[in-house]
Amino acid sequence: MEVLPVEGMPEVQPGDDLARLIAEHARPRAGDILVVAQKVVSKAEGRLRKLSDIEPTPEAEGLAREIDHDPRLVQAILDESIRVVRKQRILIVETRQGFICANAGIDHSNVPGEDTVSLLPEDSDRSAAELRARVRELAGVEVAVIVSDTFGRAWRMGIENVALGVAGLPVFADYRGQLDDHGKELQVTVVAIADELACAAELVMGKTARVPVVVIRGYTPEGRPGTGRDLVRPAELDLFR
Amino acid sequence: MEVLPVEGMPEVQPGDDLARLIAEHARPRAGDILVVAQKVVSKAEGRLRKLSDIEPTPEAEGLAREIDHDPRLVQAILDESIRVVRKQRILIVETRQGFICANAGIDHSNVPGEDTVSLLPEDSDRSAAELRARVRELAGVEVAVIVSDTFGRAWRMGIENVALGVAGLPVFADYRGQLDDHGKELQVTVVAIADELACAAELVMGKTARVPVVVIRGYTPEGRPGTGRDLVRPAELDLFR
Numbered sequence: 016m017e018v019l020p021v022e023g024m025p026e027v028q029p030g031d032d033l034a035r036l037i038a039e040h041a042r043p044r045a046g047d048i049l050v051v052a053q054k055v056v057s058k059a060e061g062r063l064r065k066l067s068d069i070e071p072t073p074e075a076e077g078l079a080r081e082i083d084h085d086p087r088l089v090q091a092i093l094d095e096s097i098r099v100v101r102k103q104r105i106l107i108v109e110t111r112q113g114f115i116c117a118n119a120g121i122d123h124s125n126v127p128g129e130d131t132v133s134l135l136p137e138d139s140d141r142s143a144a145e146l147r148a149r150v151r152e153l154a155g156v157e158v159a160v161i162v163s164d165t166f167g168r169a170w171r172m173g174i175e176n177v178a179l180g181v182a183g184l185p186v187f188a189d190y191r192g193q194l195d196d197h198g199k200e201l202q203v204t205v206v207a208i209a210d211e212l213a214c215a216a217e218l219v220m221g222k223t224a225r226v227p228v229v230v231i232r233g234y235t236p237e238g239r240p241g242t243g244r245d246l247v248r249p250a251e252l253d254l255f256r
Numbered sequence: 257m258e259v260l261p262v263e264g265m266p267e268v269q270p271g272d273d274l275a276r277l278i279a280e281h282a283r284p285r286a287g288d289i290l291v292v293a294q295k296v297v298s299k300a301e302g303r304l305r306k307l308s309d310i311e312p313t314p315e316a317e318g319l320a321r322e323i324d325h326d327p328r329l330v331q332a333i334l335d336e337s338i339r340v341v342r343k344q345r346i347l348i349v350e351t352r353q354g355f356i357c358a359n360a361g362i363d364h365s366n367v368p369g370e371d372t373v374s375l376l377p378e379d380s381d382r383s384a385a386e387l388r389a390r391v392r393e394l395a396g397v398e399v400a401v402i403v404s405d406t407f408g409r410a411w412r413m414g415i416e417n418v419a420l421g422v423a424g425l426p427v428f429a430d431y432r433g434q435l436d437d438h439g440k441e442l443q444v445t446v447v448a449i450a451d452e453l454a455c456a457a458e459l460v461m462g463k464t465a466r467v468p469v470v471v472i473r474g475y476t477p478e479g480r481p482g483t484g485r486d487l488v489r490p491a492e493l494d495l496f497r
Binding site: 128211214 | 368409410418447462487495
């Protein structure tokens with residue numbers, strides 16, 4: 016398996032044809048998995064907000080005082096969320112898409128202007144599917160696409176890349192019912208391979224270098240294609256929210 | 257970056273010189289990162305228990321009834337744990353090493369005999385350091401070693417590989433204070449690269465195939481070497497335990 020950074024991508028602007036930029040710079044082959052950083056997807060889709068346009072509600076003002084944040088940023092976070100899960104230094108929320116993450120995935124790095132923040136894509140699975148279809152159209156090859164972002168975790172330090180949106184790829188390797196080398200049935204072994212692929216890609220993305228796209232080559236999981244939504248643990252199965 | 261499965265490893269037995277098996281089959285080069293599945297480390301170190309040797313306490317009996325488990329397995333889990341974090345279908349515990357995981361990382365797959373379970377290494381950082389030193393001795397090259405296992409996560413479906421023990425490698429990429437392409441300081445961006453490397457490796461390990469060791473080549477993170485212990489979130493910084 017190879018994990019290849021796509022270099023030389025220009026700064027992405029709202030309205031850009033991101034798939035064309037990817038097709039030109041990544042030169043994808045059939046079967047490649049393209050991991051695309053959420054930030055460039057959001058920028059191409061115009062998922063940006065100017066803080067100076069935001070009028071915080073009293074709720075946002077109160078919360079902002081509590082955690083020492085800019086109330087306009089807190090308002091932007093609340094606008095993207097259905098629930099605050101924890102508040103302590105940062106806001107950990109459940110986003111409209113079901114993700115549990117800090118600040119609803121909103122941040123201001125790698126976005127032009129002091130005043131502008133990027134939001135997560137409205138529907139990362141749709142973003143992934145659209146990129147996949149457009150790459151097929153432009154490059155003539157079937158690829159899989161993962162739209163990824165780095166999230167914090169419970170219990171462990173540091174952030175890690177996750178698959179927000181997925182197209183053309185199984186998201187799990189399901190070993191249930193299979194036998195190990197000793198003929199015993201494997202225990203709970205549904206592996207979140209789409210998240211693991213996002214992790215592999217992050218290693219060569221870096222944060223400051225302009226490598227928003229990574230090609231993973233030589234990995235062909237079997238199974239039915241899934242979505243980023245499948246990776247979100249339903250509330251009733253979640254002991255930690 | 258290449259992620260290369262090490263094939264042809266024999267079944268590992270208690271007392272085996274695991275580093276020799278790795279050196280012979282992986283043929284490591286200087287700078288390689290060797291990701292070694294916890295299961296073979298535990299087997300080589302004799303970290304196995306026979307359920308038939310275990311006399312469950314009344315506490316284990318009660319807990320076993322509650323979650324419909326073998327009381328001897330529950331006893332083995334309690335023996336490896338300092339605290340039960342959640343009990344519902346499975347036991348999520350804090351292990352003696354600080355890991356929050358299901359069943360204290362104990363399982364019976366890929367272990368010979370219906371009656372035998374494998375425990376996590378007593379000290380995965382020590383295991384990693386010993387493997388690293390012994391590979392240096394045998395193969396004459398400096399490598400990094402990650403001892404990995406798959407853990408479940410809060411909020412997201414599926415298990416994912418994590419770095420339990422680390423030697424010769426920074427565990428975080430710390431971008432704090434660095435500037436993005438627009439000259440703005442990056443926000444919370446301490447990336448758990450050792451966990452991401454474990455994830456990358458898991459993709460080619462599989463669960464049924466006998467690929468307990470993976471070589472990651474062409475990835476050379478900068479920074480001070482860390483440990484698996486550094487990746488464990490201290491209780492006072494953890495909002496979810």
